Amino acid sequence: MPSISTPDGTRIFYKDWGSGRPVVLSHGWPLSADAWDTQLMLLASNGFRAVAHDRRGHGRSTQTWGGNDMDTYADDLAQVLEQLDLRDAILVGHSTGGGEVARYLGRHGTARVAKVVLVGAVPPLMLRTDSNPEGTPIEMLDAIRAGLLTDRSQFYQDLSVPFYGANRPGANVSQGARDQFWRLGMQAGLKNAYDCVKQFSEVDFTGDLQRIDVPVLVAHGDDDQIVPIRAAAAKSVQLLKDATLKVYEGAPHGIHGDYERAFDADLLEFCTS
Template sequence: MPFITTDDGTEIFYKDWGNPDGQPIIFSHGWPLSGDAWDVEMKLAADNGFRAIAHDRRGHGRSTQTWFGNDMDTYAADLDALVRALDLRDIILVGHSTGGGEVVRFAAKHGIGRVAKIATAGAVPPVMVKSETNPEGTPIEAFDGIRDGVLADRSQFFKELAEPFFGANRPGAKVSQGAKDQFWRLGMQAGFAAVYDCIKQFSETDFTEDLGKIDVPMFIAHGGDDQIVPIAAAAEKTVKLVKDGTLKVYEGAPHGIAGEYQQELDKDLLEFWKS
């Protein structure tokens, strides 16, 4: 299996599909998942002539279960190490949830001159946690509850979290049991320290300055019924902070990408990649 090794010895697993000479698309996954969460979109990209790459963030999936470095700056540096190891240029970045934060931080700190486009879905920027300057955010007590749930019984907590993640708690929801099981399976592959530490990173990291540095086209997708990353504190603010952003709201769609939402989003992503 392909890995790159970072300066601190962490092994980062990645998948590399499609045309090796095609324009690279890097997919960054959400918490607490792995690159496998993007398999459908990776196949879509590869089938259309792109080079599709997805890595497992440190501490997640098949990458090293790190005790240190589970922070957004290191995540972005790890992605930079992967980009440089593969000598990637003219990159399209795609990030979901926490992965949306990772690609934004990478683009602002490391991607100038290498990144061509960015697409995010249900992404955490600018900042999730509620404060005086971010009254639309989620109260810190909610994230403390996530920490408590992970510590008390991570397996059961992930099973319960899958319900609002995919909107399965809404009347008429059509999400499959398989999708919820996959969320649990990928989450349980992650290292415990990384799962716990990343909660602070996706909830409290402020990406406002990063967004201001992004001058490439950015497609910002968000479910109108996202119960995990509320749109008012996220996409609706992000589109105002970037220089060339387009916001599309998928009415009634949840945080997790599945079913009809996935089908519609994938059509839009392909159009954006080819534009």
């Protein structure tokens, strides 16, 4: 399997499809590069080199005991770009992957990056605080951690419902899509998935967003039950220097169905413009 090795010896699996300008995609929690297969196929079929890696502890990458923090995730992403010598790249991050992308840009700059897409992304801060009243209460995040420790298999089955908006009237989410979410989640190490909850929810990306000096497409569903738009995209566009906000009416957190088709069209247009 193709992989790169980080300075601490972690093996990071990646997919590398097509040729042309590189588009590098960072997945959400608790998934893997497989979550991007439709977008990888789309991009590689339209003249791009599409690359997606499994975050450490997820998918086929090493299940490390330590290093499950946003700074290390960002440095792992830097290793992917540097070891594959990717330049003039477009970075795409969904959910936790959006935090990873933002932190990469905050720590490593935009020398290798031309554009960015943040879709359903956790920045600037997911956690509810006095200064971020629109955020997610800590009790909900604690419930995620408890679910992982109690019965993570059932927890992932249950989480797939709000993730894809399957609890909304008229929802058309296949059992296969929900099963795939469960399958990818179960591939992540328990310790890695547990530690990552704190990283996607409690890390403040405000400074990272303010340092980004390339165009950013901020895409978000307005019925996202996992990362509500009012605490995420609506605030991120105010912090970014050059941002375009695209709101998908009625769309959930998971990129699926009509939402996926609309997003794919916008992604391809943004990459080719």
